[in-house]
Amino acid sequence: MSAQPMKTPLASVTAVILAGGQGRRMGGCNKGWVDYRGRPLIAHAIERLQPQAEQLVISTNTDIDRYRALGFPALTDSHPDYRGPMAGIAATFAACPGQTLLCAPVDAPELPLDLGQRLHHALEASPAPAAIAHDGERLQPLFALLRPTLAERMQDDLAQGSLAVGRWFRDIGALTVDFSDQPQAFANINTPDDLDTARPKP
Template sequence: MLPPLGLVLAGGQGRRMGGRNKGWVEYQGRPLVEQVIERLRPQVDSIVISANTDIDRYQALGFPCLPDTRPDYPGPLAGIAATWAHAPGHTLLCVPVDAPHLAPNLAARLGQALGSCAAPAAIAHDGERLQPLFALLRPDLAARLETDLAHGPLAVGRWFRDIGATVVDFSDQPGAFVNLNTPEDLVG
């Protein structure tokens, strides 16, 4: 399988972070988005960022920044759909912007699982719960996603279950999936 296109999902409203754009929140002296990109870059062919605010600031990092094409922050699946509209035919490796400890072998392990089955996507499981924003998606999902989004907002985990995504065990590195969602999470 060719290296996928990396998609950093940074389009949320940051409600639990007091409305701050999580990508630009500093953790250990650097913005989260920079830390995620640093870990993602060796695993992918190129990177795009899905964001709805601070677009110029994200673009200054040297990557395309794509806003949702649907109004009212309909969720990460809208960011995935916007990416496929911009880059059709690409396999996508999706990661959230608030996970600075991203597994260095995320693409390899998800790719190995996807390559050995007919599932349309592979998603991570950290040993305790499903981590659907850490996903590798085949490009033939693009049309299905557009159709499903046309019926309204979708819950990410449920959508992946409905399409028959394969689940990949990452219980050997649960820290790679820690999301920094609140100001309290940044301490430590």
Template sequence: MIHPDALTGLVLAGGQGRRMGGCDKGLAPFGGRPLVSHAVAPLVGRVAAVLISANRHPEAYAEWADRVVADVEPGYRGPLMGLYSGLRAATTEWAVVVPCDSPALPDDLIARLSAGLGEADIAVAHDGERLQPVVMLLRRSLVDDLGRALAAGERRVERWIARHDWRAVDMSDCAEAFANLNTLDDKRRLEARRRETLRR
């Protein structure tokens, strides 16, 4: 297990939310609180610091983070830029990354990623059907390579991961935990599922 003191939690919330009408997705209400508060939950108490990568409303996100980090380059250049900016701001050896729009991530997420890492540099969650590339544990020292990849035009998280020694971590037993909210319909569906679960 990686000690919490060696870990930074990074929540990616810097997107434009275009499929949700341009809203700041991390601040959209879900189950009575902002989505970002659910994303932060599996990190709190398990990392030395929580960073939120956000390009809007930093004062609102500050309630849920030790630090809010904007992209180092403007223009909403995607999750790789958010990852790069967060890794530059982190001071620990390792970082664990989650998206702001997955409100049901398991409490033992960090423990499972850590256990599945082995001797690799990156551990990525796999839900049994597909890789979840923005749910990962990685060495902060990869930040320089990431900067070079971005400068060369790379924008896909999966392709950048593939440059390194990485492991997929089987989380098929909780595949539903990786459902994310890309549209308002997704949000309504997940909220209904959450209410049903709470009633049981």
């Protein structure tokens, strides 16, 4: 089945675009500003994720003013060393207490239009603390919906160092949600070759 956009945003849910990656495989550039089909990746992420939640924030440690100029809060994490996307999620929990978080990375320009809806539907029927996507071949743990009850544990675990995202979600008992009907929605732009492959051919 094809993804359908949400008719109404999820209440008490904050969408967070994870744009804090170091972009090593993209030559060290900020991936959010990489051009994809005539617009930066961040524009695609906002367009697809914003309608799915009550509010939207951008998690980043670079180009902060440039991101804020888009009209959304740009949140930095509290760790002087790079501790990965989980640090950005933890910073969003701290800035948005009591909110459920809908997460997606900035480098997936075709992310599911029904990501929040499907994760929320699955989580409502389960006592699990979080729900993460599975594209039919592999887990996609950065496409996630997290209950606010996870905020304290995440902060405590991050205090010990960087977290392996998939392992952390497994350890907390996250629910896996099947998105095998739209695996292409999880294709990400990690390298210049990925970008060339994704660009329309003349």
